[in-house]
Amino acid sequence: MIEEKGILFILSGPSGVGKGTVRKELFDQATELKYSISMTTRNSRPGETDGVDYFFKSKEEFEELIHQNELLEYAKYVNNYYGTPRTYVEQTLAAGYDVFLEIEVQGALQVKENFPEGVFIFLFPPSLEELKNRIVSRGTESSDLVLNRLKEARKEIEMMDAYDYVVVNDKVEHAVSKVQSIIQSEHLKRERVAKQYKKLLEDEL
């Protein structure tokens, strides 16, 4: 193993694009990836374990962590905070594991500000038509809401420029294979590994 530190990969994209499905399939195949564990102020549910499903914190603790810039991103939904703790990510990377974060576009842009060395992958819908179908087929949205979410999706697609890669989610297995290529090739980048290779050489001389 020439490299010691892991890489933070962020999979993001408009809602309805299928981020969760791609992440799930990826984790079924790439078992050495570590999923970023979120921090939340909501109560734990039966069966949930602190430090496994979530890091559970009080509202005061969470706000103190925000204040200390200890969250790579966070948001508040219905009176509860959700966020990505910096320390867990950094410790996992330092231990040599890649960390994988699947997240909405707004959150990804926050991570980009706080952790620009991450690798940002934008999941793109095969077409706006298809994105609409996917949003509609969730079945829970009125047609006004669907239109709003499509408008939102178009805005999010405009934010693509903050990302390093774009993967079209035409078929889950294709998208997963592309994400795997990105993960592998990022580990081969010269600026990441040249120092170690040169050291290897010096050790042999």
Added chain:
Amino acid sequence: MIEEKGILFILSGPSGVGKGTVRKELFDQATELKYSISMTTRNSRPGETDGVDYFFKSKEEFEELIHQNELLEYAKYVNNYYGTPRTYVEQTLAAGYDVFLEIEVQGALQVKENFPEGVFIFLFPPSLEELKNRIVSRGTESSDLVLNRLKEARKEIEMMDAYDYVVVNDKVEHAVSKVQSIIQSEHLKRERVAKQYKKLLEDEL
């Protein structure tokens, strides 16, 4: 197909590292890659076809092309020129094909100057010991020559900084799979494809 233009990939590395073997195995698997056809002033041999095996040119023609900066790189061996014609590469890329060039380090550095948008992959020996074994096992070199080539190899490894990726050639099939990941992920880079994705979006609105 979101993208129209191909990418020039350059596989290089110290002599003895196994560039030819990796390239051969890669081409057995990736049939849509186009191999860069070299230009030479040496006479064609029986069975060789102009424009397939080589582009055969007279010395005067070749020197005129050098003068016109029509070669991405060239060198002279035993009174004959060998080089990589820019026009063939550019036409093949424009037709949407990736072009693959396997070449010595000195040549790769020339290509880098003339075609910096290429993707440069450095093939690294698993160890200097192994590199020595490979050079020796070719069986045609005296021990002085082997030492010289090792010294040369160490110098070439120092030139790694001009490259985009480093792939260790521990096993051919691993190296090939890594090169394939690089080829795939380079096509997913946002700066290459964002314009086309945004156009796609506009066309749908």
